[in-house]
Amino acid sequence: MSTKDAQPLTGKDLARKPRGFPDKREALIHAQARLVETVTGVYRQWGFEALETSAFEYADALGKFLPDSDRPNAGVFALQDDDEQWMALRYDLTAPLARFVAEQGQGLGRPFRRYAAGPVWRNEKPGPGRFREFWQCDADTVGAPGLHADAEMIAMGAEALRALGMKPGEFVIRVNTRRLLNGVLDGVGATSADTRLAILRALDKLDRLGPSGVADLLGAGRKDESGDFTKGAGLGAEEVKRVLAFAEAGADTRAMTLANLAKATGSTEEGKAGLGELEAIALALEALGAPEDDVKIDPSVVRGLEYYTGPVFEAELLREVTGEDGKKYRIGSIGGGGRYDDLVARFAGETVPATGFSIGISRLAAALAILGEGEKLDGPVVVLNLEKDNPGIALGLAAELRKGGIRAEAYMGASGMRPQMKYADRRSSPAVVIVGTDEIEKGTVTIKDLEIGAQKAKAISSNEEYREARPGQIEVPRAQMVEAVRRIVEAHA
């Protein structure tokens, strides 16, 4: 600290972006806006209403459910208000909802069904598709204890992902319940909190590490590629086998998985109760028409180690994603949720059953950007500034186009024509308007369709020919400019 303070940063060293806090440009902003609009549209259709809370909450309202109880100060961004109370940026949209519900008390009718979209902040190590500031889009039902409320969340989540254009097999929502997991833990005689936690964490990695990796983690431990060692849960060989058999009970259909689980679960109270929960959810999913491809029961889903009390769900992008750099990226989880019956009780004393689903907008947008599915957006029409002594001509024409409802700008600067054309090209302009001495004398404007121009240019080899051809170019009387430009712009859209 002291060394750095003594040598203040200057110049480029000063222009540093904190990692994990993305700068978003045109294409990404529009992609995210479309995602939010689509997802909230589905939530509204299912009868949820909008609720926005602010970025900051008091740290104690975010509660003991901090990111990592091993490192209580990491995970959230916190600061002290001028009355010395600790405030923290929200790390999800659920904890603030619980605070809101508790604060409103009986005044809020129940069940309360709300959706929300906005940024959340987590102070963690960022990675590809993983940020310290990112958007989530949530729906929650507060005050509904029945399992059909959880099933509704799951089916609606699947519908939202479908609405975003995902095809069968491109994503899956995997469903489990904490009670079933508790049954397994009881079944192998895991009593200490540490051991139970280690087993759950190992299970959660089944899809990434595979059965042998999970077996290592359940037993003595596992060494990763870099040689780092992770201590295991310390189960005996027989227990490892039983836990793995349970975790791998997932099958093609929900009914088959349930049948497998009935065999693997054993006779513990919690196990039976958990199985019953999943059966009830499966039934409701049937009624809601949730496709088998979209929603699977998967006993290896753990998720939410702290506040989930019952069913948990995890949405995963299955498509393999290859970036422009040729590298393959694993996007993984793009959403999830579950039942959190005790969260409101922290504030109110009164237990309020609640369940919710959350879609990770930023991660999805990053995935779609990597997939190259960002929208190609047209830039503005550019009016070239050729009469350098009289920039008012270009300004006036641009104003006229805008008045006609066309997105347009006059070129700012006094460069030659070539740089101005290059500028319009880089902006992805649909057209440029060219008015120089010739046009002024004739009372016309020249309009160039840049897309047609680009297509025709491919067939032209010499530079002279290219210039002579002036592809995609028309000259119209000045009075017809707005209409002629509009035709070109609309043909692009």
Place this chain on the structure above:
RNA sequence: GCCGCCUUAGCUCAGUUGGUUAGAGCGCUGGUUUGUGGAACCAGAGGUCCUCCGUUCAAGCCGGAGAGGCGGUACCA
């Protein structure tokens, strides 16, 4: 947090046994063409060789420490 790899221009990188003024391609800004996107040619801008300390007559290159980045792992409400 732990482990590994990496750090030279906006980007991708070259840079010999330590040797004088650190380069290329792409990109950017312009010009050749007072008026045409691609191509060609020409020019220009752009560098704390990550930082500091050390070794040396001499360090982008060698040694040490630190920082940052990437990947893995842990964690992920």
